[in-house]
Amino acid sequence: MRASLSTDRIDRAWIVDRIVQVLMFLGGISAVVFIVGIFVFITREALQFVFSRFDVVEFFTSIRWAPTSTNNATYGALALMVGTASVTGVAMLVAIPFSLGAAVYISEFATGRSRETLKVLVELLAAIPSVVWGFIGLTIVNGLIIDVFDVPIGLNVLNAGIILGLMAAPIMTTIAEDALKAVPDRYREAAEAMGATRWQMIRRVVLPAAKNGLVSAVLLGVGRGFGETMAVLMASGHSINLPTSPFDSVRALTATIAAELGETAVGSDHYGALFTLGLFLFLITFLINLTADVVVRGIRNS
Amino acid sequence: MKKPAYSLLVLFVLVAGCGRPGANSGSRQVIENKGSDTLVNVAQAWAEAYQTVEPNVAVAVTGGGSGTGIAALINGTVDIANSSREMSEEEKQNAIANNHTPIEHIVGYDALAIYLHNDNPLQQITLEQLAGIYGENGTIERWEQLGVTVPGCASGEIIRISRQNNSGTYEYFREAVLHEEDFKLGSRDMHGSKDVVDLVMDTPCAIGYSGLAYATEHVHMPCVVDAAGTCVTPSETTAIDRSYPIARPLFMYSDGEPQGHVKAYLDWILSDEGQCIIADKGYAPYRPVECAVAQ
Numbered sequence: 001m002r003a004s005l006s007t008d009r010i011d012r013a014w015i016v017d018r019i020v021q022v023l024m025f026l027g028g029i030s031a032v033v034f035i036v037g038i039f040v041f042i043t044r045e046a047l048q049f050v051f052s053r054f055d056v057v058e059f060f061t062s063i064r065w066a067p068t069s070t071n072n073a074t075y076g077a078l079a080l081m082v083g084t085a086s087v088t089g090v091a092m093l094v095a096i097p098f099s100l101g102a103a104v105y106i107s108e109f110a111t112g113r114s115r116e117t118l119k120v121l122v123e124l125l126a127a128i129p130s131v132v133w134g135f136i137g138l139t140i141v142n143g144l145i146i147d148v149f150d151v152p153i154g155l156n157v158l159n160a161g162i163i164l165g166l167m168a169a170p171i172m173t174t175i176a177e178d179a180l181k182a183v184p185d186r187y188r189e190a191a192e193a194m195g196a197t198r199w200q201m202i203r204r205v206v207l208p209a210a211k212n213g214l215v216s217a218v219l220l221g222v223g224r225g226f227g228e229t230m231a232v233l234m235a236s237g238h239s240i241n242l243p244t245s246p247f248d249s250v251r252a253l254t255a256t257i258a259a260e261l262g263e264t265a266v267g268s269d270h271y272g273a274l275f276t277l278g279l280f281l282f283l284i285t286f287l288i289n290l291t292a293d294v295v296v297r298g299i300r301n302s
Numbered sequence: 303m304k305k306p307a308y309s310l311l312v313l314f315v316l317v318a319g320c321g322r323p324g325a326n327s328g329s330r331q332v333i334e335n336k337g338s339d340t341l342v343n344v345a346q347a348w349a350e351a352y353q354t355v356e357p358n359v360a361v362a363v364t365g366g367g368s369g370t371g372i373a374a375l376i377n378g379t380v381d382i383a384n385s386s387r388e389m390s391e392e393e394k395q396n397a398i399a400n401n402h403t404p405i406e407h408i409v410g411y412d413a414l415a416i417y418l419h420n421d422n423p424l425q426q427i428t429l430e431q432l433a434g435i436y437g438e439n440g441t442i443e444r445w446e447q448l449g450v451t452v453p454g455c456a457s458g459e460i461i462r463i464s465r466q467n468n469s470g471t472y473e474y475f476r477e478a479v480l481h482e483e484d485f486k487l488g489s490r491d492m493h494g495s496k497d498v499v500d501l502v503m504d505t506p507c508a509i510g511y512s513g514l515a516y517a518t519e520h521v522h523m524p525c526v527v528d529a530a531g532t533c534v535t536p537s538e539t540t541a542i543d544r545s546y547p548i549a550r551p552l553f554m555y556s557d558g559e560p561q562g563h564v565k566a567y568l569d570w571i572l573s574d575e576g577q578c579i580i581a582d583k584g585y586a587p588y589r590p591v592e593c594a595v596a597q
Contacts, residue, residue, distance in 0.1 A: 068468055152506070241488045
């Protein structure tokens with residue numbers, strides 16, 4: 001009669017269950033769909049330039065980015081790449097001590113309420129919009145650098161590096177702290193039982209054990225640095241230049257795209273060149289994130 | 303930084319448009335107007351004043367730069383594109399290929415002022431000196447090469463402030479001062495006319511160029527020596543009589559020969575009333591006009 005009911009019931013709960021399942025599946029694969037979609041779009045826009053006007057040697061070795069020149073348009077992106085790399089480099093010099101210090105403190109020293117408060121504050125820091133950071137760079141840090149170092153202009157590698165370092169520090173802190181927390185307590189107990197002090201234990205036992213997680217925290221910070229746009233546009237001086245000191249203005253890949261794409265005719269060489277920069281950035285950040293992921297996987301396998 | 307304000311205004315215009323459907327006879331017409339940041343203040347003022355002239359026509363103004371406006375005209379999404387430079391042959395061809403014929407209207411003139419820090423003693427500058435500072439083959443790198451020492455600028459280095467490479471101001475400067483030569487790399491490329499003036503104001507070593515309308519008392523403008531050797535101070539008068547060597551025409555491009563309400567709007571802009579508004583905003587009218595309101 002109604003024998004099949006137990007295995008084959010179709011009622012409200014069953015329908016809801018099915019719908020939820022489909023929704024969850026869509027949510028789950030959406031990231032994949034988006035990333036593939038973005039990659040296909042950027043590549044398609046870049047390819048028409050890559051096949052027509054692109055000159056690999058010029059792109060990677062010339063600093064002359066003059067896409068709107070009327071008589072000699074060139075697309076040398078070396079200065080932009082060096083600009084992005086130098087700003088990210090200084091940012092990491094700022095961010096690594098801050099974030100690793102904060103992570104060690106939160107995970108190993110702070111307890112109870114102060115620990116929870118600190119964690120919330122660090123996460124709050126990550127929520128400051130990048131244009132606000134850029135504004136701080138443009139107004140406060142600019143004046144500070146001019147006064148302290150007596151240089152003519154404070155919009156430079158150092159300014160953008162400091163701003164970007166402070167921006168990248170919270171996410172690096174959070175990931176580094178997770179890595180430290182993943183170190184089993186029995187390691188710490190063993191070290192203490194051997195008579196190690198707190199610092200000896202952290203330096204000789206906890207940090208080495210969390211090494212992979214810490215490296216991936218730094219790599220994600222680097223990825224953040226490469227991708228940041230607004231703050232770098234405002235704080236770096238936006239000047240095509242191979243920097244020889246931290247006080248030189250530079251221009252980042254991302255900032256170039258942001259500043260120029262809005263007024264570029266769709267389908268022009270300039271437009272394609274900007275998408276080529278975008279494709280290059282995408283591949284670099286993809287590689288950095290992939291490396292971070294592989295490094296973390298290293299922990300689990302060992 | 304000012305763009306959100308304009309889009310808000312546009313929103314208001316649109317909302318206002320929807321709010322009173324058919325208050326007068328017939329449906330309300332909307333003119334889409336987009337482009338040059340140099341012209342956006344004026345375009346906004348025109349749009350507002352036109353409300354009282356022709357309440358049935360709403361003009362939605364957005365900035366974004368000359369290139370943005372022209373690109374929008376090519377794509378057929380605007381009725382009028384504002385531009386502070388002439389459309390290139392390539393852009394015209396693109397527009398025609400998309401079945402949009404741009405028709406050019408000169409609506410006024412803009413004088414490109416040279417901005418210096420208030421402590422900078424330089425009183426006059428020649429076009430050759432400007433080309434020497436900004437041009438790719440120029441050799442002027444230090445203030446002493448211009449015969450001045452700038453207080454507060456210990457290094458003596460000239461900090462060049464320029465614009466991003468697709469702004470109309472950048473293109474006009476390249477055409478009028480550098481004679482199509484390219485810019486020397488290493489200039490600080492700002493993203494707005496006002497940003498140039500703001501940065502010059504704070505930087506003793508700096509030199510910058512931007513529209514005359516952005517002048518403040520915190521920066522100073524040297525006079526510019528013309529071909530005949532006379533030094534001409536940038537002003538509305540010297541821009542109208544074309545004696546100032548770096549003044550440029552400001553354009554509005556209509557999509558095809560203007561018809562109906564677009565034609566009425568452009569005719570009004572070129573009338574005495576419209577031209578007094580552009581004069582009031584610090585630019586020069588395209589012809590001398592008598593304006594009742596003192597400036």
